[in-house]
Amino acid sequence: MTLDEVDGKILSILMNNSRVSISDIARELGLSRPTVRKRIKRLVDSGVIKSFSIVVDENLLRGFQILCFFRAPNVEETVGKLRNLSEVSEIYITTGEKNILCIARIADLKNLENLLREFKKYGIPFEVDIVLHTEKKAMVFPPFKGIKVTCDYCGSEITGKPMIYRIHNRTYYLCCPTCYREFSKKMKRITG
Numbered sequence: 001m002t003l004d005e006v007d008g009k010i011l012s013i014l015m016n017n018s019r020v021s022i023s024d025i026a027r028e029l030g031l032s033r034p035t036v037r038k039r040i041k042r043l044v045d046s047g048v049i050k051s052f053s054i055v056v057d058e059n060l061l062r063g064f065q066i067l068c069f070f071r072a073p074n075v076e077e078t079v080g081k082l083r084n085l086s087e088v089s090e091i092y093i094t095t096g097e098k099n100i101l102c103i104a105r106i107a108d109l110k111n112l113e114n115l116l117r118e119f120k121k122y123g124i125p126f127e128v129d130i131v132l133h134t135e136k137k138a139m140v141f142p143p144f145k146g147i148k149v150t151c152d153y154c155g156s157e158i159t160g161k162p163m164i165y166r167i168h169n170r171t172y173y174l175c176c177p178t179c180y181r182e183f184s185k186k187m188k189r190i191t192g
Helices: 005-016 022-029 033-045 075-083 109-121 177-191
Strands: 064-070 088-093 100-106 126-130 163-167 170-174
Touching: 005 022, 005 033, 022 033, 064 109, 075 088, 075 100, 075 177, 100 109, 109 126, 163 177, 170 177
Parallel strands: none
Antiparallel strands: 064 100, 064 126, 088 100, 163 170
């Protein structure tokens, strides 16, 4: 599925305010409400839009955030373990020596100690930094050149309705029954 410039504008508007009405989007883009509704439904059905949510000012929440950097020889195994930790809110696979970054929210120092003990069980080098203050957190949408939705298993472009695989509060999009079957086997090996 390839998205056009109108889809990009709709996404940009929704990323700034997911509660904006279809009428407001239609008025801003000079489109009819049914057209906007149909496009949003297509974006949701194809997996481009995974959810509609709010943005919380993390500086006002109790506790604190930490950034955890790992040098993991087995990225899939480490990511599988991190996914199961309730404190971890985001996981990124990165380039370079530190190949995994995760972000966690910790209630207090005791929780931090417990989490660090859990990380030590992994037997791999890691570093932890405490976030003192969040200055900017925004979904940045690059100048629109079109988006291609790709299969989470083979990387091919998904041209029709994707097959959906959900595990541990995460959704994966697959292009065909073969990729779905193989991805399912892979996830079962990782998560046990």
